[in-house]
Amino acid sequence: MAATNRSECPVNLAVEVLGDRWSLLVLRDIMFAGKRHYRELLASDEGISTKVLAERLHRLTDTGLLTRSEDPTHKQKAIYSLTERSIALVPVLVQLGVWGHRELGADDRLSRYAETLDQGGRPLWEAFMDDLREAHLGARMRHRPRSAAGRNSFGPTAL
């Protein structure tokens, strides 16, 4: 996050906005593990500290990758939601996961999401993104209607 010359390169802008690895890991936990609350996010496999988590949640909210609101079911708790901007990161996280699995030997079970989404290709990414839109932004924000039988839906249970 050091100051740098401005560059309009899309890869540079992307990595500047994403910041360091912790931001991506927080997004991963919200996206693939369905975590929405601070305490859930604190219980990450990588042992994120309270200070780093609080700072990254603040930063992710500032850059439009998360929104923070009161959880209607828990009056005392804030709930974090993905935005269109962060839901659009699904293909990036899928490809990062596939690379971590195939090139770096990551755990097979933990790589199942990424591999399934990669093998399903763009139609499956889109279906997963629509499920995230429904869970985080409301059902009317889906780009395509959910089929009557729910066959187009792609949720954690399908993996």
Add this chain to the structure above:
Amino acid sequence: MAATNRSECPVNLAVEVLGDRWSLLVLRDIMFAGKRHYRELLASDEGISTKVLAERLHRLTDTGLLTRSEDPTHKQKAIYSLTERSIALVPVLVQLGVWGHRELGADDRLSRYAETLDQGGRPLWEAFMDDLREAHLGARMRHRPRSAAGRNSFGPTAL
């Protein structure tokens, strides 16, 4: 690059090995701008410092993402080459570039590579990866033979 608990999650392993943004920007310049020498890489749009560049080249070589050898055409110069492991990052960089373009408003011209590769889908990624194998690892490392007419080839000139 702080010390963290070990995690076998593929996304975590990927971001741990990639390190910070500078490593990805160095790989971008080698992959998409055809830079192979230290001096070329130093002339990045983002103003990388000599110290950071030297450290990242060292780290990328240590983690098997680059190899360093003598350039047969310039006796005094080292030449950096991609490896199978870093060539496998093409889909990650393509999706990062697409996100930077569509969600963060990156420059259209600088986003042409990523958009073209994204729209071409996996067959075009594979063709581009084969061109990188030929340039960095030798023609016999291609996964598919180049067609007689060169029609399957995908190089900077095709963009």
